[in-house]
Amino acid sequence: MHDIRAIRENPALFDAALARRGLAPLSPEILSLDEARRTAIHQAETAQAEQNAASKLVGAAKAKGDEAEFERLRALVAEKKAEVANMQSEANRLDAELRDRLMEIPNSPLDDVPEGPDESANVEIHRWGTPRALDFKPLEHYQLPAVQGAMDFATAAKLSGSRFVVLKSGVARVHRALAQFMLDLHVNDHALTEAITPVLVLPETMYGTGQLPKFAEDSYSTTNGWWMIPTAEVTLTNFIAGETWDEAVLPTRLTAHTNCFRSEAGSAGKDTSGMLRQHQFEKVEMVTICRPEDAIAEHERMTKCAEDVLEKLNLPYRRIVLCTGDMGFGSQKTYDLEVWLPGQDTYREISSCSTCGQFQARRMNGRYKPATGGKPEFVATLNGSGLAVGRCLIAVLENGQEADGSVTLPEVLHPYLGGKTRLVDGVLV
Structure with a gap:
């Protein structure tokens, strides 16, 4: 959420940031609403002071035995009380309206984010690994x-409909091994703290990270008010919601492996074959909570943690910086990592790492207390996939495929697979 004080101080800068995202100026609307809210608050406070003053005079008139003045003042106090209640109600309404409006406005991009309307303006800035030269059609x-018989879309469709899969036998074990490998790498090598979090959360938790209210159609909710998380970013980032942490615990770097749920409302007819785009999938997520001045360095660090997973699996990838028209709602800057898929003869997204500045922290009121003293400040938050497990399985299978139909598995996974090195007809050998 944006800082209303910053908008007041420099509305032109606010509108310029929105323009980079392809949005019309909003400062006149926001400042008009803010002015009405502040006026209503001032009027309510003035009426409250008048009520308090009249209340004191009521007692004095009673003590003097001036019954007429007593009744007049008592009626005045009752009138002021009703006036104050109405004014406070209006001030609260305007305050909620301003907050709701600010909740709908995306974050401001950093200055070095390339400008553009959509993914066509994204910029490749790094590439690692060379795709295998195959002497057969991948x-x-x-x-x-x-994977035949072990990647079962028919049974999944019978159970749940489209965009689900049942993994069995050796394929299921490779999927599990990938998640375990990622967690071990992040905890042991990257010094992230592992957490196991709920996948059902309250609405305010989804508001905190920006999934609500704007993207309700992209998520699933239950009949009793819970929401199913689209990523563990939601739970991990909200650890600081409503709290003030000591600066000494920052940066806090977290990781979690969870099931994730997305309706894919805006992707009808897209990636319908295979398990590239599912309603339910697993992801190892990374979240960092830090001081604002450390966020840029933490963004680079987090992205390298995700890249390390791909490099140890020997999967060729490229790093893309997203343009202003393609980056997420809450992001100031986003790197996408795209892994090489020989079966599609292209690179596809497998990780997205974003720095959000203080945008999410304002929504969830998450602060830290500076070690030098002074007023608590909003933290900065970052999130990234480290990695999407299902998409990583796809990459491992396609990049390891052999002419005889088997799959050679990455060496780092062998210890997690009981020493097995290949996948043949759905079975590890």
Whole structure:
């Protein structure tokens, strides 16, 4: 959420940031609403002072035995009390309206984010690894003989409908091994703290990270008010919601492996084959909570943690910086990591790492107490996939495919697979 004081102080800067996202100026609307809110608050406070003053005179008139003055003042106090209640109600209404409006406005991009309307303006800034030169036509993951019978879309459709999959036998074990490998790497090598969090959360938790109110259609809710998380960013970031932490605990770097749920409302007909785009999937998420001045360095660090997973799995990838028209609602700057998929002959997103500045912290009122003293300040928050487990499985299968239909598995996974090195007809060998 944006700082209303910053908008008051420099509305032109606020509108210029929105323009980079392709949005019309909003400062006149926001400042008009803010002025009405502040006027209502002032009027309510003035009426409250008048009520308090009249209340004191009531007692004095009673003590003097001036019954007429007593009744007049008592009526005045009752009138002021009703006036104060109405004014406070109006001030609260305007305050809620301003907050709701600010909740709907996306974050301001950093100055070095490339400007553009959509993904066509994204910029590749780094590439690692060289795709294997195959002497046969590569297949997509769901076409591989190595996964037949162990990647079951028919049973999943019978159970749940489209965009679900049942993994079995060796494929299920490789999927589990990938998640375990990622967690071990992040905890042991990258010094992240592992957490196990709920996947059902309260609405205010979704508001805190920006999934609500704007993107309600992209998520699932239950009949009793819970929401199913689209990513553990929601739970991990909200650790600081409504709290003030000591500066000494910053940066706090967290990781969690969870099921995630997305309706994919805006992707009808897109990636319908295979398990690239599912309603339910697993992800190892990374979240950092830090001082604002450390956020840029933490963004680079987090992205390198995600890249390390890909490099240890020997999966070629590229790093993309998203343009202003393609970056997420709460992001100031986003790096996407795209992994090479030989079956599609292209790179596809497998991780998205974003720095959000103080945008989410304002929404959830998360602060830290400076070690030098002074007023508590809002923290900065960052989030990134480290990685999407299902998409990583796809990349491992496609990049490891052999001419005989088997799949050679990355060496770092062998200890997690009981020493097995290949996948043949759905079975580890």
